[in-house]
Amino acid sequence: MLEDKNQKPLNELEELGEFGLIRHLTQNIELKNKSSVKGVGDDAAVLDYKEKKAVVTTDMMVEGIHFDLLYTPLKHLGYKAATSNFSDVYAMNATPKQITVSIAVSNRISIEALDELYDGILLACEIYGVDLVGGDTTSSTSGLIISITAIGEAEEKELVYRSGAAENDLICVSGDLGGAFMGLQLLEREKQIFNENPTVQPDFSGYDYVLERQLKPEPRKDVIDMFREIGVKPTSMIDVSDGLSSELIHICQQSKVGCTIYEDKLPIDIQTITAAEGMNLDPTVCALNGGEDYELLFTVSLDDYDKIKDQRRVSVIGHITSDKGIYQLVDKSEQVHAISAQGWDAILKKS
């Protein structure tokens, strides 16, 4: 964890200098992708996408807003900063190929801590076949800020937008929901306990899965690969970063349709349920509004039902309706509720 490393001399980074730091952090990078013509070390990286389309997405993570270094190992943070961007690329049915990484750091941070952060970023790059091709490092007057831009490729005919959902399409989601949110709740609870009594050891036993969902999320490359294998192209797709409700409404708004989903179809892991119930939270609300699951929410034509129904990675949770602007959840007692775009910020404020 970071605190152990804050004892380093204040000017370690200053001594190395910006260019020295960039060299240090990027010295072992070898470009793997054909489309990465030139990486770190010039005014700009050079990419070659030939006849393919390039997709570009960017995300910024701010200490104290998106992460707490008290309980976030820097390697995990780097991994998540990278994979959350890959997730946006996969949500276009595209493949991430390059990232640029900009970081602002206070002088208090050690080089070893930055190495850990980069180790996490580069590990994610290795696993998902992505090249780190550029970036910027600068000082911060306060905490750590990470801004990553990911660039990916797709054939034009493969691209999936948010706007293609049509009446009767099936609404599907990969993996399970609410886990990352419950992981965060557990970490926040233990932080409070620690703040009140630092001698108490954190108790996370039995919650490794939800903690990993929060700290080290994996983007669903495997689901994109599955689409190719089973010959399905979703009609619309988005990744679940802000919460299922919010993402579902994005798809419906951009597709000018409505939706109905079913509570009993929502995929929720048993650890998520146990953790939620232990903290007096409704697991369904966690699944609807908890963010950062980085699952893929997508719609497929009814004709593809047979291809998708037995895929263990995917749950069919409802269908698209022609009732533009009407977003419904049917609960286990068959009561109908309106879904609102509460998202992740809102529920965090409540908790």
Place this chain on the structure above:
Amino acid sequence: MLEDKNQKPLNELEELGEFGLIRHLTQNIELKNKSSVKGVGDDAAVLDYKEKKAVVTTDMMVEGIHFDLLYTPLKHLGYKAATSNFSDVYAMNATPKQITVSIAVSNRISIEALDELYDGILLACEIYGVDLVGGDTTSSTSGLIISITAIGEAEEKELVYRSGAAENDLICVSGDLGGAFMGLQLLEREKQIFNENPTVQPDFSGYDYVLERQLKPEPRKDVIDMFREIGVKPTSMIDVSDGLSSELIHICQQSKVGCTIYEDKLPIDIQTITAAEGMNLDPTVCALNGGEDYELLFTVSLDDYDKIKDQRRVSVIGHITSDKGIYQLVDKSEQVHAISAQGWDAILKKS
């Protein structure tokens, strides 16, 4: 200026929400470039560079490090945040086509202030023919952070790297140097006077040019256009963001050569000289080490001398030598000095 707007209710941004804010800031954007297939509003933007190469560059600007909102109008700040990235693209002999913009802002900032920032970014985009295609907005626990990624295009054979300088090549620089640095010194001086006595009005008379160099730098698209017109392709190129010395050493290191430049050839505007002398600074040191001029430093083959020598935008300041690692300045009394990569940070600390 920002302070007048900090009186707004604390939760103005919260009320609008992230998606509302993005919609508000991007509602009037119309894509202009053929390569911009899809802009803001999906998981990623989609670009089509066809047979051309894409170049990608990114920069992060942090309040308190790169800018001071006390004397930086937000529209200028947005303009500079965009144009400093365009400058990196031009330094590849490429043309910027798209940007993504990520900002972290404290709740204290008003929507009007963010509108001004975006007005500046979008004005730069309009003037330089660039599309804003994506981004991220998030909260900041402290000041304003802007991270911009610019993407541009070039034919492969047009691209100019830092590594192509060869013995006897002429070293050239566009425009003039040291102005942006002196503009910053003047602003800092007036800030100090203001802090000591807020009733004193700032006195910038006669310094409009150096102030504009600092607050609203223009990247040298015209120089790139000139290369096409006169049929010159530089052998190496970099933009002057950290200072002439630092950039020259980058070119020499990557090209594995040395250089000799001449003090009496350095282009320095009369306002820069007057401002420097008024503050007991050596104008040559300001030109060598002052950053943020966003001029282009490049080398051309000796064979191109006739084409370049009468271009009013360009000064020939020296030549490349085979003495790898030897970087020399010949001063006005023909004394030879070693050039060090002092750059901008170093001289700022001294001042």
